[in-house]
Amino acid sequence: MREQAATWRSLLYVPGNNERFLGKAQSRGADALILDLEDSVPADRKQAARDMVAGALPELERGPSDLCLRVNGELLHLAGDLHLVAGRDLAAILLPKCEDAGKVRMVAEALDTLDPAGRTGIVPLIESPSGLHAAHAIAAAHPRVVALLLGSEDFAATCGIVPSEATLLGAKQQIVYAARAAGIAPLGLLDSVAAYSGDGIGELAARSAAFGFSGATAVHPGAVAPLNRGFSPSEDDIAWAEEVVEAMEAATREGRGAVSVGGRMIDKPILERARRTLARRRLAPTAD
Known part of the structure; x- marks a missing residue:
């Protein structure tokens, strides 16, 4: 699982409640797709999104991109989200709002029951100062952890920071150090991809790779090809x-x-x- 995650240059978010986007997802050229049940889905549509993702998975599993699932951080929704893992070919779940290693181990224990073959890894999302403080412990919390990612916008909001390359550099580097120490993939960009377009995204990805990142997430299909180029060696x-x-x-x-x-x-x-x-x-x- 860890070797697989280390090859992801681009991970494209796909809203779990958008049937049209789900249907086109495997044609986007991303190394991995993140089927999103969290931020892109309103609170009263969580079950509908689970049902839509469950219906789309058999077809999505036939495509070239690895499949990941961003679950909800709150226990009320998390339990229902995790059941989608059972019997499916999911490379990883993205676990939001990781404050300590205990949450990672709790989810890993659930996955041991739902996925006894050990196919599905965990990508913790660090989204607060306390989570960043525990980043090394979170990265090494369990063998299922395959990568580490800073949720930049949430982290900046929690810290009262205006997000930019300069203000987030220290936190981003901590993610790289924690991930590399644990032998897993550090995911992310030095700045928000929203501030760039076209070749600028590729240049940002190449600069991020020089700082140790191996790949990054994208919210728009247009960022996939530049990320793939930027995170590939010349x-x-x-x-x-x-x-x-x-x-x-x-x-x-x-x-x-x-x-x-x-x-x-x-x-x-x-x-x-x-x-x-x-x-x-x-x-x-x-x-x-």
Whole structure:
């Protein structure tokens, strides 16, 4: 599950109560789809949205994009949402309003009953200062946790922050550090995708990748292709990584622990970065 989540460059939110959007979702080119039962669904339409998602899942499971489900954070709705996991091919649930590791473990215990094969992971959403304070514990709370994400708008509102790249940078970096320490995927952008369009989204994604993020969510299909491009290594990046790996493998055979590539000394940490770059390659073409 963790390896699967690490390959998600784009995760497109799809309102769970919109039949037309659900029907088109698998044609959008996203690495993963987030079928949303939370923010996009009014409180009095939660059950109707569950029924609509349940009806759409058999067809959605035939498509190329991985399927995730954003459940509700409140226990009243969360229990009903989790039952959608049973017998379905869901890669992960996005769990909002994670304040501590206890909530993650509680949901994981429920998933152990509903999904005994262990197919469905958990992506905790950090949306408050207390959640950020517990980010390392949340990221390492259970083997089902596959990625970590900061809910930027909710987090900013809770903190009294005007959301921007500058004001959220510290919190975003904490998400990267907590996720990497736990061996899971850090998801997010340095700024809101709403502030960008076209190539600007791709440039923002590439800058976010340089800060350690592996992919990000999108609320509009038009952001999918730029995110896929931005979070994919360039041809030059891949060529450099292949050269580093080849040179280090040759050095290892000769009993050396470091080697020079392009005039720069290469050792184990740089080898790991090169291997991570190669792991981010996608065999399937990026959809435009």
